[in-house]
Amino acid sequence: MRNEDLIPAEEICVRYKVERQFVSSLYESGIIEIERVEEIEYIHCDHLxxxxxxxxxxxxxxxxxxxLEAISHLLEQIENLQKDNLQLRNRLRLYE
Incomplete structure (x- = not known):
């Protein structure tokens, strides 16, 4: 993973005007991932x-x-179902 893809959590708090505790809560709930490099916490740009x-x-x-936890879980399930649906459609095309 490249360091250019990492955004300091403190910078995100300043830019989005949110408290640091909110970011920590999202991490503790498993909604976002935080990476720690040399005692500084970062959020990967893919999770932004x-x-x-x-x-x-x-x-x-x-x-x-x-x-937010419930919504995140439901959105994740929808995404997985959409991927499964796409795989099944592609498989079905083989038999057409």
Missing amino acids: ANFERMMRLHKELDINLEG
């Missing part, structure tokens, strides 16, 4: 879209952490 989605749900709709 998920962070932004959860932040907007929290701020705009006032959804609490438990709600």
Whole structure:
């Protein structure tokens, strides 16, 4: 993994105007992943879209952490079902 793909958690807090505790809570809930390099915590840029989605749900709709966990889990299930659906469609095309 390249260091250019890592964004310091503190920078994310400043740019998005969120508390550090919110980022920590998302990490502890398993919604985002945090990597520690030389005692500094980073968020990989691949997880930034998920962070932004959860932040907007929290701020705009006032959804609490438990709600964010449920939403994250459901979105993950939908994504997995969509992948399975695509695989099955591709397999079905072989028999057409």
